[in-house]
Amino acid sequence: MPIIAAMLNVDALQTLKPLNTAADEEVATEVPVALTVNGISQAVMLATPADLEEFALGFGLAEGWFTSRRDLLDIEVQPQPQGLELALTVTAACDQRLKARRRTLAGRTGCGLCGVDSLAELAAVRPQPVLPPRLAGDALDRALAALPAAQVLNARCGGLHGAAWCQADGELLLAREDIGRHNALDKLTGALARRDADTRGGFVLMSSRASYELVHKTAMAGIGLLACMSAPSSLAIATARGLGLELWAFVRAGRATRYA
Incomplete structure (x- = not known):
């Protein structure tokens, strides 16, 4: 699932000149990133355009789109006039799960539960209880x-x-x-x-x-x-x-x- 950075023409950092100085400074890039699954829009997030393949996989796992990384077959990065589209191709079983539980997000960098349609949906994806590790003192x-x-x-x-x-x-x-x-x-x-x-x-x-x-x-x-x-x-x-x-x-x- 390769992502070719040259296709994007978007870097994680941009060099800009602040209005009150002659020196250039680097600032973090923030662009809309749309995630589509088998051609159907699922989410739009504001993100820094780096490690996008990992972002798509991690987001999909957290949202319950995928049960494992093997549900995600391919990612194609498609530049759009307003930002970037991550076109995800998933297995047929995964596609059916998503169609049964369609959710559209309007993501923001500081968002809370963006796009959740109801309180019932909040509990729709429930993590399993986890066992904490035993940390060293320092x-x-x-x-x-x-x-x-x-x-x-x-x-x-x-x-x-x-x-x-x-x-x-x-x-x-x-x-x-x-x-x-x-x-x-x-x-x-x-x-x-x-x-x-x-x-x-x-x-x-x-x-x-x-x-x-x-x-x-x-x-x-x-x-x-x-x-x-x-x-x-x-x-x-x-x-x-x-x-x-x-x-x-x-x-x-x-x-x-x-x-x-």
Whole structure:
């Protein structure tokens, strides 16, 4: 499922000249990304155009579109006047599931439950309870210290969230970035799914606050612990407790607060 960057003519960062200075600066790119499945529109998100194949896979798994990465047969990136289209080809069984449960999202980088039509739909995709890993005593500190170096794009321009996959001892193995925290996590879980990674023994570290969506996406990926650098919401805490997912927030050097 190759993606050829030259086809896109869109980079993850753009060089612009601010109005009050003569110096050029790099800023994060934000473009509408439409996801279609077998020709039918399913979602439109605002995202940074990098790691799009992993984003599509991770998003589809989190939304319950796919039961595994093997449901996704192909991705074609199609530039459009307004943004980019990710044209997904899926198995016949997956296509039938989606037709039975059609959902259209209007995504935003800071969105909550965008496009959910009813409260019943909110509970339609329910993660299985997950078992948290047993962390080493300094695991969160070690992962936190490694995150800045893993956020290559953010180091150049700022404004990008990071999602990192870490071992139980805190070693950071993989990271993805996006202007939207949800997208960054989708890219990370998509990358893990492509690698058939065993997600039971590690945890996710996010540079953002802990929202319900991040808890849900983490659990859907079979990961038992989410750590975030900023505050949690009440729904994130309640969801994590209901799923048995371990939730840490306000992760700083030398301190962290456990909420679930």
